[in-house]
Amino acid sequence: LIEKIAHKDKLESLVNLVAGIVHEIRNPLTSIKTFAELLPEKYDNPLFREKISIFVPQEIERINSILNNLLDYAKPRKPLPQNVNLLNLVKNTLVLFDTICEKNKVNITVDIMKDLSVYIDRQQLQQVFINIILNAVEAMEDKPLREIFITAEQKDGEVVTIFKDSGRGIKRDDLKKIFDPFFTTKPSGTGLGLAVSYQIIKENNGSIWVESTPDVGTKVFVSLPRQREAE
Ligand code: ADP
Ligand code: MG
DSSP states (O other): OHHHHHHHHHHHHHHHHHHHHHHHHHHHHHHHHHHHHHHHHHTTOHHHHHHHHHHHHHHHHHHHHHHHHHHHHHSOOOOOOEEEEHHHHHHHHHHTTHHHHHHHTOEEEEEOOTTOEEEEOHHHHHHHHHHHHHHHHHHTTTOSOOEEEEEEEEETTEEEEEEEEOSOOOOHHHHTTTTSTTOOOSTTOOSOHHHHHHHHHHHTTOEEEEEEETTTEEEEEEEEEBOOOOO
16 A cells, blocks of 8 residues: 555656646747747847847756756766765855855854764765755845854764754745745746755755744754764
8 A cells, every 4th residue: 555655646746747847848938939930020120139149048048957957856866975074065065155145145154063974975965055055045035134054963873954044934835845846936946956955865865854934934954874984
C-alpha cells in the first residue's frame, strides 16, 4: 500500500511538474511569437528593433534558465561529499550577495562556530544557501527592517544551519507547497529554488524544513551530516 501511495504521489507530482513546465515556457514563447509577427510591419521602427533585441534574448534566457533548473531537479548530479567548513562556505556565499544587500539595505549577521564542518558536496550546498538567502532578501522587499541571521547548532551527528529573516513570512496554506516545483507567489519567480534545494539536501543525506509566521518572518533549517573523522 505504501508503495502504491508513493507511486501515486510520484505520478501526481510528475503531472504537476509537466503542467508547470508547459505553463512556464508558454509565456515567454508567446511573447517571442508576438515580436516575430510584428517584425514585417515594424521593421523600420528603431524603437521596435531595440525592444526586440532586448526582450527576445531575455525571454529565451528565461526558458533556458527554467530548463537548466529543471535538469538539476530531475537529474541532480551525484554528490561528491567532503568535509566542508560551514563558516567558510557561508562567508564565501555571502560575498555573492554584497551588492544585492547594499542595494536592498539588507543586513546579514552570521554567528557560526569556527570549527564546525559538515560532510557534503560543497558546490551543491552553496547552491542551496544561495537559493535560501535570495528568498530571504526577496521576502523583505516591502519591509522596513531587513535582517537575516545565520546560525548553526550541533546535534549528535548533525549540524543544523538556520536562516532567519524578517520578511513577509509564508501563509499556512502555502507552507505545504513551497517545496513543490513551480510553486511561486512571485510575479516572475520560477518556483524551482526550494524544489531543487530539497532534492540536493536529500541526496546529501540531510533534511530541510521551514517555519514561518506571516508578516513576522521565516526560518529555514538545513540539517546536514557532521564532518567525517579522518581514518
Ligand atoms: P521562487 O523564489 O522562484 O518563488 P522558491 O522555490 O525559491 O521559488 O520559493 C517558493 C515560494 O516559497 C516563494 O515564491 C515564496 O512564496 C515562498 N518562500 C520561500 N522562501 C521564503 C522566505 N524566506 N520568506 C517568505 N516566503 C518564502
Ligand atoms: Mg527562490
